[in-house]
Amino acid sequence: MTPVSLSEYTMPEKLALLESLWADLAGDENTLESPLWHEMVLKERESAVNCGQTVVSDWEDAKERLRKRLS
DSSP states (O other): OOOOOGGGSOHHHHHHHHHHHHHHHTTOTTTOOOOHHHHHHHHHHHHHHHTTSSOOOOHHHHHHHHHHHHO
């Protein structure tokens, strides 16, 4: 494999690469162990949503907003 400098990629290409890497890593949930602190953060965020302290976005909408902002 020939190493490629990340600076050669555009931001949209980097985001696509990141998504591909994550999909590959997350493909087998048994190989990824979530740290204990992660559960606590998720519970805090869920509580904030349930109390109306924060608003959530659909993931596809959020990605599209990021792509537009970064391209």
